[in-house]
Amino acid sequence: MDDHTQPTAYLLVDGENIDATLGTSILSRRPESHERPRWDRLLHFTRERWGGSPRGLFFLNASSGMPMSFVQALKAIGYLPVPLSGPPEEKIVDIAIQRTLQAMADRDGDVMLVSHDGDFLEDIEPLLGTDRRVGVIAFAEFRNSGFTQLMDQGLEFFDLEYDVRAFTSPLPRIRVIPIDEFDPTPFL
Template sequence: MYILIDGENIDATLGVNILKRPPRGEERPRWDRVLEFRPFPSRTGNNHATGDGEDHPAKGLFFLNVSQRSANAFIQALLAIGWQPIQLTSPDAERKVVDEGIQRTLEAILKERPGADVVLGTHDVDYLPQIEALLDAGHRVSIMCFREFLALPLAELEDKGLVIHDLELDVQAFNLPLNRTHPVDIDEFDPYPYL
């Protein structure tokens, strides 16, 4: 399984849309939890390692644009918990290097890793063609996001098998609750926090 994170997109969505300011360290996702999260049931029917290579650790690829700033402390923290930071640069400030890097990686997985599970942390529609191609080829694909901010064309891929996981509610990647409103299934509704 490959987990690809669009670091800029997740951070911007958290800051601009949810917090309405730059997130503080304690308000950011716990990336170790994201790396450990299993978005799909085991193909073998259990959640334990089988020794056949089926249930092996996820390969986490965290994409960053480091063209105009240094993120050395964050990069070292990612390495320490098992992520592979992908630090991309370009002299062209308008170039979307993270999007290009993720698109190329998704295309490489499609070509070279048939059947690999793919998890993408983003809200961005720029990956739509690659995600559709992976789904059409039989890959299990999941998006990790804040569901209410996911681009509609991506959300519509649920009919084709895309699995959507909310970073806060499903992955439980945060230590502090975020100030969000979202639909709640009546069977899961707890009125007590509202009293």
């Protein structure tokens, strides 16, 4: 099957959620640019894992201005930036991703969500149990526990660091290691 006959995979990126988790829960400080995910690797991973040509939608809160250099960088690597604005008390990125997930119910295509946020559970669940593949990319130890329950319904999960390899150097994470994956070398 060639790229023209495969359904599109939609890669929906909640960059603020990933950045906040990385800074607050892993680094305990604001990440520097070299410590952030290489966003192009998520597109590559989705393409390699599911085939076709993924359509990357990167949702941004641009209420205080358009981050032009970041938007240009996203476009250069193949994303369609989705800059949004709204009142500060509203989670505008979440609202936009929820609406996008809801719209996916009427479209063909696989869905890969990049977020830890449980706000998306209600909108992901109806996409499961169909011919489409649905996945979540996040840090396993910080993803909302509701995603784990959806894995029984077919939700796939991929770790941002270990599966996607989105970082240029190892992060200071402590994770539960399945014994089949245990290698003592890094601990020695």
